[in-house]
Amino acid sequence: MATEEGTQGEAEQLKLRGRLAKLRELPLLRGVGVSGEMARLQRQIDRIGEEATEDDVWQAVELARHQDRPYTLDYVERILDDFVELHGDRSLGDDAALVTGLGRLEGRTIALIGHQKGRDIRERTHRNFGMTYPEGYRKAMRTMEVADRHGFPVITLVDTPGAYPGVVAEQHGQGGWIARSQLAMLRLRVPSVTCIIGEGGSGGAVAIAVADRVLMQENAIYSVISPEGCAAILWRDAGEAKKAAAAFKPDAIHCLELGVVDAVVPEPPGGAHTDHDAAAELLGAAVRDALLDVEGVDFEERRRARHRKFRNMGVFLE
Amino acid sequence: MASHIDVSIEHRGPEPEPQKKHPNTCPSCHSHYKDEELDANLRVCPQCGHHFPVRARERVNQLADRGTFEEADAGLRSADPLGFFDLRAYTERLAEAEVATGLGDAMIAGGAIIERRPVELAVMDFGFMGGSMGSAVGEKFVRACERAADRRVPLVCVTASGGARMQEGILSLMQLPKTVSAVDELREAPAAFISVMTHPTTAGVLASFASLGDLIVAEPGALLAFTGPRVVQQTTREKLPEDFGLAESNQRFGHVDAIVSRPELRPFLGRVLTLFERNGN
Numbered sequence: 001m002a003t004e005e006g007t008q009g010e011a012e013q014l015k016l017r018g019r020l021a022k023l024r025e026l027p028l029l030r031g032v033g034v035s036g037e038m039a040r041l042q043r044q045i046d047r048i049g050e051e052a053t054e055d056d057v058w059q060a061v062e063l064a065r066h067q068d069r070p071y072t073l074d075y076v077e078r079i080l081d082d083f084v085e086l087h088g089d090r091s092l093g094d095d096a097a098l099v100t101g102l103g104r105l106e107g108r109t110i111a112l113i114g115h116q117k118g119r120d121i122r123e124r125t126h127r128n129f130g131m132t133y134p135e136g137y138r139k140a141m142r143t144m145e146v147a148d149r150h151g152f153p154v155i156t157l158v159d160t161p162g163a164y165p166g167v168v169a170e171q172h173g174q175g176g177w178i179a180r181s182q183l184a185m186l187r188l189r190v191p192s193v194t195c196i197i198g199e200g201g202s203g204g205a206v207a208i209a210v211a212d213r214v215l216m217q218e219n220a221i222y223s224v225i226s227p228e229g230c231a232a233i234l235w236r237d238a239g240e241a242k243k244a245a246a247a248f249k250p251d252a253i254h255c256l257e258l259g260v261v262d263a264v265v266p267e268p269p270g271g272a273h274t275d276h277d278a279a280a281e282l283l284g285a286a287v288r289d290a291l292l293d294v295e296g297v298d299f300e301e302r303r304r305a306r307h308r309k310f311r312n313m314g315v316f317l318e
Numbered sequence: 319m320a321s322h323i324d325v326s327i328e329h330r331g332p333e334p335e336p337q338k339k340h341p342n343t344c345p346s347c348h349s350h351y352k353d354e355e356l357d358a359n360l361r362v363c364p365q366c367g368h369h370f371p372v373r374a375r376e377r378v379n380q381l382a383d384r385g386t387f388e389e390a391d392a393g394l395r396s397a398d399p400l401g402f403f404d405l406r407a408y409t410e411r412l413a414e415a416e417v418a419t420g421l422g423d424a425m426i427a428g429g430a431i432i433e434r435r436p437v438e439l440a441v442m443d444f445g446f447m448g449g450s451m452g453s454a455v456g457e458k459f460v461r462a463c464e465r466a467a468d469r470r471v472p473l474v475c476v477t478a479s480g481g482a483r484m485q486e487g488i489l490s491l492m493q494l495p496k497t498v499s500a501v502d503e504l505r506e507a508p509a510a511f512i513s514v515m516t517h518p519t520t521a522g523v524l525a526s527f528a529s530l531g532d533l534i535v536a537e538p539g540a541l542l543a544f545t546g547p548r549v550v551q552q553t554t555r556e557k558l559p560e561d562f563g564l565a566e567s568n569q570r571f572g573h574v575d576a577i578v579s580r581p582e583l584r585p586f587l588g589r590v591l592t593l594f595e596r597n598g599n
Contacts, residue, residue: 163525165545166554170563171571175524175544182498183530202482202491203525203544210495224482224491224522229549234404234484247402248487258399260488310499311460313492314453315399318391 052253054246061227061245063219064198068273070280071130072099072114072157075197078280079287080105080112086143092172095136097128097164098208100143102152106288111147113140113208114157117198130199131164134177137207141184153291154185154192156208161226163204178207185210186306189299193290195265195283196220197272200250212306213290216252216261217283219271223250260313263290344368360580369517369537369580373419374426374443377476381584382439386431391461395422396454400487408485415446423454424479427462432474433588435595438466440475444518449479451523452486456493459527463500463511472510472594474587477528481521494526501530510594512587515542515565515574529573533590535583536565536574 063069076083080103088094100113115132118124140156147154163174185192185208192211200209200222216222225233227241230248255261265286272279294302342351347366356362360380361370372380378387395412402408416422424447427440440462442449459475466473482490504511513531515524517540524544528534536542543550543563551558561567568574578586 163544165550167550167556167558167562170543170545170550171567173529173571173573175521175542176529176573178525178544179494179498179527179529182495182526183502186495186499186502203494203522206491206494207525210498222488222491224486224488225484230484244404247400247404248484249400250488255488258487258489260492307499307502310492310495313496314456314489315397315486316453316457317395317397318393 052246052249052251054242057246057249057251058242060219060221060251061241063271063273064221066271066273067119069198070272070276071119071159072112072116072197074276075157075280075283076101076103076112076114078277079284080110083112086139086146089135089138090142091135091138093133093135095128095133095139096126097130097132097160098136098140100139102146105155105284105291109150109152111143111152111154112157113143113154114197115160115204115208117159128164130160131162132160132204132207133164133166133169134172134174137177137181140208141181144184144188148188148190151190153190153295154188154211155287155291156185156192156194156211158194158196158200158205158209158222159198160201160204161199162201163207175203178203181207182210186310187303188306189303191291191294191302192306193287193294195287196222196252196255196261197283201226210306210310212294212302212309213263214261215263215265215286215290216255217265217272217279218252218267220252221245221250222252222255222260223248258315342370344370362580367538367579369539371444371478371517372580373445374421374441377441378426378430378439380580381432381441381474381476381587382430383432383434387428387439388430389426389428390465391427391458392422394454394458396452396483396486398485399453399489400485402485402487404485411447411485419443419446421446423458424449424451425455425458427458429465429469432591433584435588435591436469436471437591438462438469438471438473440473442476442478442523444478444480447483449477449523450481450483450490451479451493451497452483452490453493455483456496459497460500463497463504466509466511467503467507470507470509470596472512472591473504474512474514474591475527475531476514476516477519477523478516479519479521479523479528481523491522494522497527498530501527510591512590512594514583514587516540518542518546520544520546532594534573534575535586535590536568536577537583538565538577538579540565542568542574 083103085101099116115130117130118127193213194209194211195215227245228238231240231244232238252264268275268278340350344363346368349365398408425442430439511531513534515536
């Protein structure tokens with residue numbers, strides 16, 4: 001028994017060392033102004049070295065959904081020098097749950113695509129709580145097309161509980177447009193960077209998250225289903241959401257470990273909602289680093305690498 | 319709470335159906351059948367035309383020319399990367415599903431000949447954990463695409479799925495871009511992709527490869543929805559149209575090329591495969 005425990009302890013140590021090694025490789029940690037965050041991030045990693053508890057994971061869920069957390073447009077005004085919003089899908093409507101536009105980042109033009117939640121009840125209703133219709137994905141795709149033709153890198157910010165589960169959304173082809181939006185991202189000639197900045201809710205999130213580099217903020221979550229939904233199905237009780245979240249591990253560190261995201265972006269102490277400016281500075285530095293990392297490559301090679309990256313996702317036995 | 323809406327998957331049905339007295343009772347017209355009777359009619363109700371579910375191996379027998387299916391990747395199995403445990407362990411559910419279905423996971427794939435045309439054929443089985451897509455299903459689909467691209471033959475994929483497999487957490491969501499990237503490789507080859515959607519094709523499978531067919535065929539009455547009717551009803555309180563999410567409604571809104579009843583499916587695929595043959599070859 002003692003031996004078994006010893007082996008287990010060593011395995012944990014090994015795992016922890018692996019985590020730290022990965023973190024040190026992160027491109028964002030080379031960035032100016034970010035290195036000061038490393039010690040704190042490392043302490044956090046040390047703390048969860050054992051295994052994230054139910055409470056740890058749930059804290060990420062709550063912070064990711066915090067009503068004062070910065071949304072896409074909060075970052076746009078802080079990170080980009082100029083921004084012209086592009087409206088409408090050129091077919092049927094303009095989905096306010098997802099914003100797209102062209103902006104300037106360090107002297108060059110980029111295309112930005114991001115989910116947008118609302119802060120007060122009026123804006124929340126207007127933004128449909130960040131839940132996109134197919135019109136939103138079509139708008140994203142046409143902005144990507146413009147970016148691709150003009151050589152503008154594509155940056156996407158993900159923050160949605162999920163695609164909107166309504167009758168009209170279904171009639172307009174919700175599933176199909178989520179699929180086509182992923183395909184459009186996979187085919188881009190230009191570099192792309194995604195950051196999960198809040199809730200990365202299922203298909204509605206991954207529709208705009210198929211990028212060369214996928215980053216995730218420290219307190220964001222990324223998951224196949226909401227904790228409530230998972231609990232309702234598997235525990236047959238939505239009240240078991242906390243248990244469900246602990247089981248499917250939507251937090252950033254687990255996503256990093258599973259190879260789903262390339263880097264974790266630090267937030268100000270206490271979470272992004274405590275200091276929007278500081279959060280934007282950290283996010284901006286990480287996005288710039290990630291772009292630099294993928295920009296120098298020939299576009300064919302970059303596309304091949306992107307395909308390889310997503311083609312190899314998953315763990316199975318053979 | 320509107321901000322906590324569940325937009326994911328409901329038709330995963332991992333719990334085995336309680337054994338009814340007449341498992342072959344038609345839910346539409348209530349006629350009873352013996353297994354042989356239904357099988358002889360491709361599991362379509364002779365009275366009203368209701369399409370009963372078809373197991374993956376049976377589907378292969380219905381579609382492939384006799385004895386031509388050569389299964390690939392039969393040894394591929396799901397892992398349990400999260401050590402997932404809800405009311406029961408994921409590994410236990412997997413073992414049970416394998417015993418119940420005789421399948422390694424929710425998809426079988428391999429080379430086949432349909433109406434004398436060589437294809438790669440991938441078929442999902444709703445009986446295996448609700449046809450849910452985890453890493454094993456994603457990998458099988460991707461390899462089927464790669465073989466089709468290599469051989470320059472069409473891929474025919476028959477879907478029946480509740481969506482991504484929750485027990486694999488975020489890795490199951492990653493099977494969406496993974497399978498989409500494989501369809502892209504297929505397009506580059508180019509090789510045709512015929513997507514056959516059967517009841518139910520929902521959530522993560524509808525929101526990835528199934529919707530990307532060069533041609534999309536559906537079986538009559540199949541539910542094809544990103545979000546199923548129960549969740550839509552619960553979260554939006556909207557009044558649902560009677561044919562919400564059904565193949566017929568999907569065709570009306572432009573998402574499906576053809577609705578083909580099961581007895582006509584194989585000859586229909588034969589015609590389509592001929593049309594997709596390369597000109598001059």
